[in-house]
Amino acid sequence: MDLTTKYLGLTLKNPIVVGSCGLTSSVSEIKKLEKQGAAAVVLKSIFEEEILMDVENQLREARENGFIYDKYSETLDYIDVHVKEDHLDEYIQLIKAAKKEVLIPIIASINCVSSSVWTHFASHIEEAGADGLELNISLNPSDLVTRDFEQSIKVIIHKVLAQVTVPVTIKLNNSFTHMAKTILDLSQTGISGLVLFNRAYMPDIDINTMEAVQGKSFSSPNDFVESMRWIALLSDKVNCSLAAAKGIHTHEAIIKQILAGADAVQIVSVLYENGIESINGLLSGLEKWMQEKGFSSLEKFKGKASSKNVGNPAVFERIQFMKYFSGIH
Amino acid sequence: MENMVEHLARERSMEWREALRKSIKAKDRTSLERVAMPEADPAERAKSHVEVNQGLSVQMAVEESRRCLDCPDPTCIQGCPVSINIPKFIKYIEKKDFAGAARSLKETNALPAVCGRVCPQEIQCEASCFYTLKLKAPPVAIGHLERFAADWERKSGKMFIPEVAPANGIKVAVVGSGPSGLAVAGDLVRLGYAITVFEALHEPGGVLKYGIPEFRLPNEIVDVEINNLKKMGVEFLTNFVVGKTATIQELKAEGYQAFFAGSGAGLPNFMHIPGENANGIMSSNEYLTRVNLMNAAHDDYDTPVLLGKNVAVIGGGNTAMDSVRTAKRLGAERAMIIYRRTLAEMPARNEEIKHAQEEGIEFLNLNNPVEYFADKNGRVNRIRLQKMELGEPDASGRKKPIPIEGSEYELEADLVIVSVGVSPNPLIPQSIPGLKVSRWGTIVVDEKEMQSSVPELFAGGDIVRGGATVILAMGDGRHAAAGIDRYLQKKNRSAS
Numbered sequence: 001m002d003l004t005t006k007y008l009g010l011t012l013k014n015p016i017v018v019g020s021c022g023l024t025s026s027v028s029e030i031k032k033l034e035k036q037g038a039a040a041v042v043l044k045s046i047f048e049e050e051i052l053m054d055v056e057n058q059l060r061e062a063r064e065n066g067f068i069y070d071k072y073s074e075t076l077d078y079i080d081v082h083v084k085e086d087h088l089d090e091y092i093q094l095i096k097a098a099k100k101e102v103l104i105p106i107i108a109s110i111n112c113v114s115s116s117v118w119t120h121f122a123s124h125i126e127e128a129g130a131d132g133l134e135l136n137i138s139l140n141p142s143d144l145v146t147r148d149f150e151q152s153i154k155v156i157i158h159k160v161l162a163q164v165t166v167p168v169t170i171k172l173n174n175s176f177t178h179m180a181k182t183i184l185d186l187s188q189t190g191i192s193g194l195v196l197f198n199r200a201y202m203p204d205i206d207i208n209t210m211e212a213v214q215g216k217s218f219s220s221p222n223d224f225v226e227s228m229r230w231i232a233l234l235s236d237k238v239n240c241s242l243a244a245a246k247g248i249h250t251h252e253a254i255i256k257q258i259l260a261g262a263d264a265v266q267i268v269s270v271l272y273e274n275g276i277e278s279i280n281g282l283l284s285g286l287e288k289w290m291q292e293k294g295f296s297s298l299e300k301f302k303g304k305a306s307s308k309n310v311g312n313p314a315v316f317e318r319i320q321f322m323k324y325f326s327g328i329h
Numbered sequence: 330m331e332n333m334v335e336h337l338a339r340e341r342s343m344e345w346r347e348a349l350r351k352s353i354k355a356k357d358r359t360s361l362e363r364v365a366m367p368e369a370d371p372a373e374r375a376k377s378h379v380e381v382n383q384g385l386s387v388q389m390a391v392e393e394s395r396r397c398l399d400c401p402d403p404t405c406i407q408g409c410p411v412s413i414n415i416p417k418f419i420k421y422i423e424k425k426d427f428a429g430a431a432r433s434l435k436e437t438n439a440l441p442a443v444c445g446r447v448c449p450q451e452i453q454c455e456a457s458c459f460y461t462l463k464l465k466a467p468p469v470a471i472g473h474l475e476r477f478a479a480d481w482e483r484k485s486g487k488m489f490i491p492e493v494a495p496a497n498g499i500k501v502a503v504v505g506s507g508p509s510g511l512a513v514a515g516d517l518v519r520l521g522y523a524i525t526v527f528e529a530l531h532e533p534g535g536v537l538k539y540g541i542p543e544f545r546l547p548n549e550i551v552d553v554e555i556n557n558l559k560k561m562g563v564e565f566l567t568n569f570v571v572g573k574t575a576t577i578q579e580l581k582a583e584g585y586q587a588f589f590a591g592s593g594a595g596l597p598n599f600m601h602i603p604g605e606n607a608n609g610i611m612s613s614n615e616y617l618t619r620v621n622l623m624n625a626a627h628d629d630y631d632t633p634v635l636l637g638k639n640v641a642v643i644g645g646g647n648t649a650m651d652s653v654r655t656a657k658r659l660g661a662e663r664a665m666i667i668y669r670r671t672l673a674e675m676p677a678r679n680e681e682i683k684h685a686q687e688e689g690i691e692f693l694n695l696n697n698p699v700e701y702f703a704d705k706n707g708r709v710n711r712i713r714l715q716k717m718e719l720g721e722p723d724a725s726g727r728k729k730p731i732p733i734e735g736s737e738y739e740l741e742a743d744l745v746i747v748s749v750g751v752s753p754n755p756l757i758p759q760s761i762p763g764l765k766v767s768r769w770g771t772i773v774v775d776e777k778e779m780q781s782s783v784p785e786l787f788a789g790g791d792i793v794r795g796g797a798t799v800i801l802a803m804g805d806g807r808h809a810a811a812g813i814d815r816y817l818q819k820k821n822r823s824a825s
Contacts, residue, residue: 059724066776068769073796074646075598075750076725077676085601120603
C-alpha cells in the first residue's frame with residue numbers, strides 16, 4: 001500500500017503531519033511522534049506576541065532588580081532585539097537537534113503579526129536545516145482600524161520568499177471576506193502550500209462568575225468540514241499544495257480531505273485527546289479503507305470528490321440551506 | 330562607633346570649615362554662576378585625539394567651589410555610589426588646599442581623575458545637589474571639581490599614596506582590572522592582603538583603557554592610578570585569562586583564598602540582520618579596543634583598523650558616541666549615528682551628544698538598519714534603513730520604536746560599527762560549577778557583601794549589572810572588598 005504524498009515539494013511517507021503544538025516543542029516528543037508514524041512535524045511556533053511579552057517582562061524585572069543598570073544602558077535600549085535573538089537561538093537549536101535525531105521532515109513555524117523584523121528569521125531557520133517554513137500570520141480582525149489583511153499577508157510572503165529557498169506555507173484563518181479568491185491569489189504568490197485552517201483562540205464566558213474565560217482548547221470532529229469545503233472547491237485551481245487542518249480526528253476525516261484534494265492533513269487535538277498512539281490507528285483505518293476500495297496508492301483517489309469531479313459541486317458552494325440541499329422535508 | 334551622619338557632622342564642624350562658611354554669605358554664593366568647563370575647539374578636536382574637556386584652571390575651580398553651600402544635610406553625598414565626602418573636598422579647594430582635596434577624595438574613591446571625567450554626575454551627585462533640588466538652578470560642578478583636584482595632584486608630582494597595613498599573607502585574586510577590580514585591589518591592599526589582579530589583555534585598565542577614547546579619558550590618567558596601586562603592592566598579571574589560562578579552582582590550589590570577578594561585559598551584541606557578517610561591520614568593542622589599546626589607527630602597527638569614508642554607528646549610547654567621534658577623528662567624511670528612537674530617548678549622556686553634534690556628527694534618528702549589502706570583495710557598501718515612529722512607552726518608560734512599512738531606503742556606508750549593547754563575559758560563570766547566574770548571564774550576588782553562590786567568589790561591576798557606570802562598578806568593588814575582608818577574617822578565625 002503506497003501512502004506517500006507530495007506536500008510542499010517534499011515526499012511524505014503518509015499524509016499525516018503533526019501540526020504546530022506543545023508536542024512538537026522538544027526533540028524527545030518529536031522522536032516519539034516519528035515512531036508512531038507521523039510523516040512530518042510542524043514545530044511549535046516561535047510566537048512574536050510571546051516574545052514581545054517577554055521583552056516587557058524582562059524590562060520590568062531589570063527595573064526591579066537592584067543591580068541591573070537601566071540608565072545609559074545600550075543593552076536595555078535594544079533589549080527587544082536581543083530577546084528576539086535569544087528566542088530565535090533556542091528555536092534554531094531545536095531545529096538542529098530535531099534534524100539530527102529524526103528522519104521525517106521538520107517544518108518550522110513562525111507566528112507573526114508584522115513583516116518588519118520577522119522575515120529575516122526565516123533565513124536563520126533555513127540555515128538551521130528546516131525542511132520548510134509555515135507562517136501563521138495573526139492579523140487581528142478585532143481592532144476597528146481598516147486594514148488590507150490580504151495585502152499585508154502578501155507583503156510578508158514577498159519578504160520571506162526573498163530570504164529563503166525552502167518551501168514556505170501559509171496557515172490561514174477562516175475569516176476572509178472572499179475566501180476562494182484569497183486562497184487562489186495567495187497560491188499564486190510563489191508559496192509552496194496553504195494550510196486550511198488555523199484554529200483560533202476560543203473565548204467563553206463563565207455564567208457563574210460572569211467573567212470571560214478561555215474556551216475549549218481542542219477542535220471538534222465536525223470542524224473538518226470547514227477546510228474540506230474549500231479544498232474541494234479549489235484543489236484543482238491553486239498553484240500550491242493544500243493541507244487540511246482543524247477537526248481531523250478520524251481516519252474517515254483524513255479520507256474525506258484527500259478525496260476533496262488535500263495533499264496532507266495536520267492533526268493536533270486528537271493527539272491530546274487520544275494520545276500520540278492514535279496516529280497508528282488513523283493510518284490503519286486509512287489503509288483498511290483503501291484496501292476495501294481497491295486503491296493501491298493515495299494518488300489513486302486524491303481529489304476524486306473535488307468539486308470538479310463530483311456530480312453536484314453546488315453542495316460545496318452553497319452557504320445558506322435550502323430544502324433541496326439540506327434534505328429536510 | 331561613629332555613624333556616617335555623625336562623622337560628616339563632626340568634619341563639617343571643624344574650625345576651618347566653619348570659618349570658610351562664614352567668609353561668604355549663602356546668598357552671595359548662590360548668586361554666583363556655574364563656571365563653564367573650557368572645551369577644545371570642535372573643528373580642531375575633531376581632527377585630533379586631544380581631550381575635549383580641558384579642565385578648570387585654579388581660578389575657575391576656586392570660583393566654582395565658592396558656590397557650594399557646605400550644607401548641613403549634604404544630599405549630594407547620597408547621590409554618589411561611593412559616598413565621597415563632597416562638601417569636604419570642595420571646601421578644601423575653596424581653601425586652596427588642593428592636596429587636601431585630593432586626599433579627601435581618595436578616602437573613598439581610588440580613581441578620582443577618572444570619575445571626574447566619565448561619571449554621569451548629572452544623574453548622581455549633581456542631581457542631588459541643593460541647587461538642583463531646591464533652587465532649580467545649575468548644580469555645583471562636582472565632577473569638574475573632582476577632576477581638578479585629582480589632576481592638580483598628579484601634575485604636582487606629589488601623589489598621595491595611601492598607607493598600607495602590614496602584610497597578612499592572605500592571597501586574594503582579582504579577575505579583571507577595570508574600575509571594580511581596581512577599587513577592590515585598592516581597598517584590600519590597604520588592609521594588608523596580597524592582591525594579584527589578573528588581566529586578559531596586554532595592558533591593565535579594562536574598559537577604562539579599551540572602551541573610553543583618549544579624547545574623553547587619556548590612558549595616561551589611568552596608568553597613573555594603576556602605578557599608584559603597584560606602589561601600594563598590588564601585583565598585575567596581564568595576558569592572563571582566568572577560566573582559560575588557569576581556572577578559579579587551579580588558582581585556589583595555588584593558595585588564593587578569595588576571588589573577585591570584575592571581568593565586565595565584554596561580549597558584544599549584534600542585531601543579526603542579513604548581511605551583518607560583511608567585512609567592515611564590527612562591534613564598537615572591537616573598534617574601540619583596536620584604536621584605543623592596539624594603536625590600530627597608526628599605519629606602522631600590525632593590527633590596523635578599517636577606515637571608512639562613510640561611517641555608520643548603530644546605537645545611541647555612550648559607546649556609540651565614542652565610536653562615531655573616533656571615526657570622525659580617523660578621517661570619516663560622514664560619521665553618522667543611526668538610532669531608532671529620538672534624541673530624547675538616547676541613553677548617551679547629554680554632554681556626549683552635545684560634543685558629537687559640535688564635531689559635525691550626523692544624527693539619523695528614527696532610523697533602523699534592516700539589511701547590509703557588500704561589494705564584490707565582501708566589504709560593506711550600503712545599508713538598507715527603515716524609518717521608525719514612536720509608539721507607546723515600554724516597561725522601561727522608553728517609547729517603543731515602530732517600523733513604518735514601505736519606508737525603507739538605502740544609505741552608502743563603508744564602515745559600520747554596531748553598538749547595541751554588551752553581555753557579560755561568560756568565561757568565569759561557565760568555568761565555575763554551581764555558580765548562580767541571572768537570566769541575563771550576570772553573576773547573582775548578595776547585595777551587601779557582593780558574595781556569589783560560591784562563598785569564596787565575590788563579584789561586581791558589569792558582570793553583576795550588565796552594563797553600569799565606572800562609579801557604580803567602583804562602588805561594587807568597595808562593597809566587595811569589605812565583604813571579602815569580613816569573609817576572610819571569619820574564615821581564618823574559625824580555622825585558627
